[in-house]
Amino acid sequence: MAQPPVLIRQDEVEGLLHYKDLIPRLEVALGKFSKLDSAEVIQPVRTTVPLQKYNGFLGLMPAYLVHEDILCTKLVCFYKRESGSTLPSTQATVLLFDPEYGNVKAVMDGEVITAKRTAAVSAISAKLLMPAKSEVLTILGAGHQALSHYNVFTETFSFKEVRVWSRRKETAERFAQSTQGHVTVWESVEEAVNGADVIVTVTGASEPVLFGQWVKPGAHVAAVGACRPDWRELDDVLMRQAEVYVDSREGAVAESGDIILSGAKVFAELGEVLNGTRPALREKTTVFKSLGMGIQDAVSAKLVFEQWKNKH
Ligand SMILES: NC(=O)C1=CN([C@@H]2O[C@H](COP(=O)(O)OP(=O)(O)OC[C@H]3O[C@@H](n4cnc5c(N)ncnc54)[C@H](O)[C@@H]3O)[C@@H](O)[C@H]2O)C=CC1
């Protein structure tokens, strides 16, 4: 009979999952996903169950990485919250299976995994697509993703200046006080992104907050919020003037309001750039539209479980 699953708590996941281990594994997984005959990676587009009463969704995100034999699913609830709400906007649990036997080996917190793997993939996009001498990073939004993005971007790159904007100034100020390094707080998006080389959008917005006319030509935008077909973070001008990269084409055309409603064309998946089958147009204005993928959670869960076993 199979052993009962181990339970790995949020604080344990936090201590076990490190960007230096995660980033190379995500790069390999994204590359495999984007191979033309991607029989190595099985990942259907996320199934979402609307929770109309609560302005939210339950997302089911299964994935099987055949060669690594990782079978995993994340269950994630995400919500559109009113300004000032104290309820969480994302809650997630990750289940790691034994693919042969079919039992669950581990149940682990999915919030840290979601925060870190999303930020790590944005860092991969920036490594490939940001201008060669990037000095100014602007983060729009000041929640969980803002912090994980701040952490991985400052750990991986050397920006001279980091700026933050949030719809409530106090939230941006609290964020700036919580970070290790110096972060300047800006009251308007237009000023915050003026001259920025890299812009990360990590808001709960459903209408555009970032407009193309404010973005420096050649800048790189990692657009992480607006993960529903009728939600936006970026305006049509930006979507049409930029070269658009995605994590999954199939996911992007099903779920991204910024892509669907602007009519923008997807230029490449990040995995195609990593595989060398599509170019990284670093000198152009680029948008990486992130929606999140089950394989990213699967790779992270495997890492967490490996590290957990080493300690027990
Ligand atoms: N692409 C991906 O893989 C993932 C995307 N997400 C999305 O990323 C976004 C941020 O997630 P978290 O940081 O966890 O959320 P959070 O709730 O911790 O932070 C959200 C931030 O956005 C701001 N915000 C909310 N509504 C806004 C509006 N209408 N206009 C401007 N700012 C607004 C909030 O004030 C806060 O600063 C969400 O949209 C979430 O659904 C989350 C996880 C993974």
Ligand SMILES: O=C(O)C1=NCCCC1
């Ligand atoms: O990939 C994820 O995890 C999520 N993506 C979009 C919305 C929240 C969770």
